[in-house]
Amino acid sequence: MTKVMIVYFSKTGNTAKLAEAIAVGASEAGAEVVVKPVSAAKPTEMLDYDVVIAGSPTYYGHSAGVLRTFFDESVSIHGRLNGKIGGAFATSAYKSGGNETTILDILHAFMIHGMVVKGQHSKDHYGPTSINTPNEPDIKDAKKYGAMLVNLAERLSNV
Amino acid sequence: MTKVMIVYFSKTGNTAKLAEAIAVGASEAGAEVVVKPVSAAKPTEMLDYDVVIAGSPTYYGHSAGVLRTFFDESVSIHGRLNGKIGGAFATSAYKSGGNETTILDILHAFMIHGMVVKGQHSKDHYGPTSINTPNEPDIKDAKKYGAMLVNLAERLSNV
Amino acid sequence: MTKVMIVYFSKTGNTAKLAEAIAVGASEAGAEVVVKPVSAAKPTEMLDYDVVIAGSPTYYGHSAGVLRTFFDESVSIHGRLNGKIGGAFATSAYKSGGNETTILDILHAFMIHGMVVKGQHSKDHYGPTSINTPNEPDIKDAKKYGAMLVNLAERLSNV
Amino acid sequence: MTKVMIVYFSKTGNTAKLAEAIAVGASEAGAEVVVKPVSAAKPTEMLDYDVVIAGSPTYYGHSAGVLRTFFDESVSIHGRLNGKIGGAFATSAYKSGGNETTILDILHAFMIHGMVVKGQHSKDHYGPTSINTPNEPDIKDAKKYGAMLVNLAERLSNV
Numbered sequence: 001m002t003k004v005m006i007v008y009f010s011k012t013g014n015t016a017k018l019a020e021a022i023a024v025g026a027s028e029a030g031a032e033v034v035v036k037p038v039s040a041a042k043p044t045e046m047l048d049y050d051v052v053i054a055g056s057p058t059y060y061g062h063s064a065g066v067l068r069t070f071f072d073e074s075v076s077i078h079g080r081l082n083g084k085i086g087g088a089f090a091t092s093a094y095k096s097g098g099n100e101t102t103i104l105d106i107l108h109a110f111m112i113h114g115m116v117v118k119g120q121h122s123k124d125h126y127g128p129t130s131i132n133t134p135n136e137p138d139i140k141d142a143k144k145y146g147a148m149l150v151n152l153a154e155r156l157s158n159v
Numbered sequence: 160m161t162k163v164m165i166v167y168f169s170k171t172g173n174t175a176k177l178a179e180a181i182a183v184g185a186s187e188a189g190a191e192v193v194v195k196p197v198s199a200a201k202p203t204e205m206l207d208y209d210v211v212i213a214g215s216p217t218y219y220g221h222s223a224g225v226l227r228t229f230f231d232e233s234v235s236i237h238g239r240l241n242g243k244i245g246g247a248f249a250t251s252a253y254k255s256g257g258n259e260t261t262i263l264d265i266l267h268a269f270m271i272h273g274m275v276v277k278g279q280h281s282k283d284h285y286g287p288t289s290i291n292t293p294n295e296p297d298i299k300d301a302k303k304y305g306a307m308l309v310n311l312a313e314r315l316s317n318v
Numbered sequence: 319m320t321k322v323m324i325v326y327f328s329k330t331g332n333t334a335k336l337a338e339a340i341a342v343g344a345s346e347a348g349a350e351v352v353v354k355p356v357s358a359a360k361p362t363e364m365l366d367y368d369v370v371i372a373g374s375p376t377y378y379g380h381s382a383g384v385l386r387t388f389f390d391e392s393v394s395i396h397g398r399l400n401g402k403i404g405g406a407f408a409t410s411a412y413k414s415g416g417n418e419t420t421i422l423d424i425l426h427a428f429m430i431h432g433m434v435v436k437g438q439h440s441k442d443h444y445g446p447t448s449i450n451t452p453n454e455p456d457i458k459d460a461k462k463y464g465a466m467l468v469n470l471a472e473r474l475s476n477v
Numbered sequence: 478m479t480k481v482m483i484v485y486f487s488k489t490g491n492t493a494k495l496a497e498a499i500a501v502g503a504s505e506a507g508a509e510v511v512v513k514p515v516s517a518a519k520p521t522e523m524l525d526y527d528v529v530i531a532g533s534p535t536y537y538g539h540s541a542g543v544l545r546t547f548f549d550e551s552v553s554i555h556g557r558l559n560g561k562i563g564g565a566f567a568t569s570a571y572k573s574g575g576n577e578t579t580i581l582d583i584l585h586a587f588m589i590h591g592m593v594v595k596g597q598h599s600k601d602h603y604g605p606t607s608i609n610t611p612n613e614p615d616i617k618d619a620k621k622y623g624a625m626l627v628n629l630a631e632r633l634s635n636v
Contacts, residue, residue, distance in 0.1 A: 059545070059548065059549045059552070060545075060548045060549065060551070060552075060585065060586035060589045060590070061284065061582065061585030061586055061588070061589050062539065062545060062548075062582050062585065062586070063545070064545070064546075064549055065542045065543065065544075065545035065546025065547070065548070065549045066542065066546065067542075068536070068537075068539060068540070068541070068542035068545045068546075069541075069542025069543065069545075069546070070542070071536065071537045071539075071542070072536045072537065072541055072542045074537070075536070075537075078439060079439050079440075081439075082439050083436075083473075094281075094282055094283060094284070095254055095258075095283065095288065095290065096258050096259055096262070096282075096283035096284065096285065096286075096288040097282075097283070097284055098259070098284060098585070098589065099254075099255050099259070100255055100257070100258070100259035100260055101259055101260075101263075101582070101585055103255070104260075104422075105538065105539050105578070105582060108437075108443075108444075108537065108538030108539065108575070108578055109537035109538055109539070110437070111435070111436070111437025111438075111443060111444060111538070112437055112439065112443040112537045112538050112575065113437070113439055113537070114436070114437055114438055114439035115436070115437060116434060116435070116436045116470070117429070117434070117435045117436070117437075118401075118429070118432070118433070118434045118435070119426075119428070119429025119430055119431070119432055119433060119435070120429075120432055121396060121397050121399075121400050121430065121431055121432035122253075122397075123253055123255075123256075124253060124254065124255035124256070125220065125253070125255065125256055125257060125426075125429060125430040126255065126426075126429060127255075129254065129255040131254065152401075152434070155401075155473075155474050156473050156474060218386070218389065218390045218393070219386075219389045219390065219392070219393075219426065219427035219430045219431070220423065220426030220427055220429070220430050221380065221386060221389075221423050221426065221427070222386070223386070223387075223390055224383045224384065224385075224386035224387025224388070224389070224390045225383065225387065226383075227377070227378075227380060227381070227382070227383035227386045227387075228382075228383025228384065228386075228387070229383070230377065230378045230380075230383070231377045231378065231382055231383045233378070234377070234378075237598060238598050238599075240598075241598050242595075242629075242632075257426070257430065260423070260426055263581075264379065264380050264419070264423060267378065267379030267380065267416070267419055267596075267602075267603075268378035268379055268380070269596070270379070270594070270595070270596025270597075270602060270603060271378045271379050271416065271596055271598065271602040272378070272596070272598055273595070273596055273597055273598035274595070274596060275593060275594070275595045275629070276588070276593070276594045276595070276596075277560075277588070277591070277592070277593045277594070278585075278587070278588025278589055278590070278591055278592060278594075279588075279591055280555060280556050280558075280559050280589065280590055280591030281556075284585075284588060284589040285585075285588060311593070314632075314633050315632050315633060379602065412599075412600055412601060412602070413572055413576075413601065413606065413608065414576050414577055414580070414600075414601035414602065414603065414604075414606040415600075415601070415602055416577070416602060417572075417573050417577070418573055418575070418576070418577035418578055419577055419578075419581075421573070422578075440571075441571055441573075441574075442571060442572065442573035442574070443538065443571070443573065443574055443575060444573065445573075447572065447573040449572065
């Protein structure tokens with residue numbers, strides 16, 4: 001069974017809603033899913049999962065400092081996440097308010113850990129986003145993204 | 160009088176509409192403005208302007224090849240654009256469909272020419288965008304962006 | 319047998335050298351490898367390969383216009399590359415001269431096609447690079463990158 | 478007299494060395510310069526300066542969490558930095574180890590504050606970097622960058 005960890009920072013609850021939607025999608029695709037705010041997560045926990053998906057509101061074009069600090073501290077397990085799958089999601093206040101640069105900075109962190117990342121050929125290409133509160137299409141897309149990464153994990157682990 | 164060159168690629172007309180709106184804003188702010196499709200522009204023409212603003216639809220996360228080729232060829236005037244002002248705009252088909260990475264790749268080109276770039280503390284932070292056809296707020300924001308860069312040029316030239 | 323296509327643009331021969339090294343690594347890892355300059359490649363050819371790796375010199379912070387045009391034209395097969403593996407490499411004239419932004423723009427294109435991308439937990443994290451002519455460590459790293467992507471392809475195809 | 482604030486995070490001392498070199502260059506160009514580690518700086522202090530230059534080691538492709546937190550907290554003065562000048566510098570362990578994405582994330586923060594940014598047409602285009610300890614050319618380039626931003630500030634303030 002594919003194990004998925006979703007870690008996020010959320011102040012207004014918008015990013016938490018996307019996290020929940022991704023979790024529903026991953027769960028419906030057959031995975032065991034844990035969702036937790038970054039304040040309750042330790043970087044070493046990532047070792048126990050096949051897929052790690054991280055999300056943040058967009059703060060000045062990038063993920064929140066508290067999420068970056070989580071990645072900074074993940075240096076203690078550098079090299080041991082190699083080959084796992086990473087995903088990202090973000091929320092912002094404007095249509096071109098930094099969502100893409102935020103998602104990409106999270107994916108960069110996963111890539112530097114040697115992790116596997118996948119885009120989407122429709123909708124939000126780099127990962128799920130919302131402008132302010134996620135609407136119905138945002139929630140639907142987030143579910144699909146969760147399921148997509150679980151399917152990728154199954155292909156990678158030769159299930 | 161500040162001289163502004165707006166160069167763009169547009170297939171559907173959406174990017175051309177944003178170009179026109181930026182031109183209106185720049186013109187209303189007192190500048191002399193030339194707007195032309197990249198097919199009718201030569202990189203050396205940039206030498207004659209104080210501000211160069213480039214726009215493109217988002218093709219696979221970045222500006223169209225034809226606009227990149229325009230920048231590739233600008234190597235013939237490398238160093239001579241140093242200190243001029245650059246701006247960028249983009250259109251895409253989705254809310255997180257690559258608009259930001261497209262705008263940023265244009266701004267990178269200007270920065271590598273030693274040019275000056277400015278963000279916006281509200282709305283589309285890196286430069287004007289639209290999702291498909293520009294709507295009224297998009298047009299309004301594009302006008303403001305054009306005016307903002309003209310004002311910056313005036314401050315820089317000690318007018 | 320994993321099939322790998324390496325497509326590149328090279329003016330000085332530096333990027334071609336990295337392309338050859340990646341090809342050697344992929345071949346030694348057991349793949350069938352085709353290496354071709356972008357002028358001799360058609361986007362539809364990507365359909366025949368499990369792994370596509372693209373490289374370019376850094377021109378104003380991004381890949382050459384001719385390579386971007388290749389990606390622009392790949393819209394004709396949009397959706398059909400979903401799930402394949404993509405990789406990227408770049409050369410530049412300076413240590414922080416745009417290599418990273420160049421590699422990332424290629425990876426963005428692959429991600430927008432729904433392709434799978436993988437970073438490296440040591441050395442050049444986003445993909446192989448060189449500053450001017452590739453030196454011995456650059457060649458060695460490029461070989462490893464080619465082999466790494468072939469191994470990933472084998473895991474994905476449940477060989 | 479142009480006032481410059483240099484704020485940085487440094488664990489090994491490499492980033493601190495670049496900070497000092499930029500300060501020397503800015504000072505020699507006639508500015509009043511303050512250099513301080515981010516732990517001793519408050520975001521509101523940026524209000525008192527014409528130029529703010531921020532630097533960080535590259536942690537997983539981006540600036541350290543502690544520096545991002547500094548920017549997160551700068552939301553309290555959002556809009557009030559509009560028109561000031563921003564600059565960035567970074568250090569990393571590898572030649573393509575994330576220096577560019579780190580510098581760019583800092584510049585994005587300044588752009589989202591509406592600040593003015595300038596590239597360099599030679600050497601490290603987006604801002605000064607070093608791979609591990611800064612060498613002599615790195616120090617020289619950092620000094621030039623500091624002086625360049627002071628000169629830009631003087632042009633902008635119509636001195």
